[in-house]
Amino acid sequence: MAEFQTLFPIQLYVKDKIDDYDAVQKEMLEYVNKIEWMWSDGWDSHWLSSLTFKDNPVSHLPKFSQQLAYSLEEYTKKMDFYYNTGVTLQASWFSCFHEHNYAHIHSHRGADISGVYYFSTSGDDGDLFFTSPIANAKASKAWANERVNFAPKQGTLLLFPGWLEHGVSTNTKDHARVSLSFNIQVDELRELASSDGYIRVTNKKK
């Protein structure tokens, strides 16, 4: 008997429907209604709540922040990065994909964990897709085209490594798809500053 072992697995966290969904959506709707959407000529692909990524909407969404903190706690526990781990919210932003909008393949290299919450989607208005991070696999025809699609679902929260390349396929529907993205830094707790208002969670073992 032989067995297969998986080396260096990539953990995609999928919370199919966020807890406290109705309250989270209501809180978010109030925020989204006030967004003045911006278009980056450089990217020329979709609308953003900020081009500087300094607004940090998650810090204005306490109900969503709470759910994100629970999920980050699960993720960091699973990964067990350090014996004593904390996380800091680096940035967050809303993205809006109208008909014909999409997102180029990119990664969030400065972030340890990145994620997205689907605020408004019909499920068929642009898949998120991940491409293989294994650079050497591109030298092999059999492995080169590895790509995993993920259909958006309203209320779903995803977490993944910030270095994992991804994109969003073109929205072919005549309505807007709105999502909230964020970048998270993972720290050893002893390295964290005392207080600056960011989300903190811990996987400290009891």
Ligand SMILES: [Fe+2]
């Ligand atoms: Fe992204």
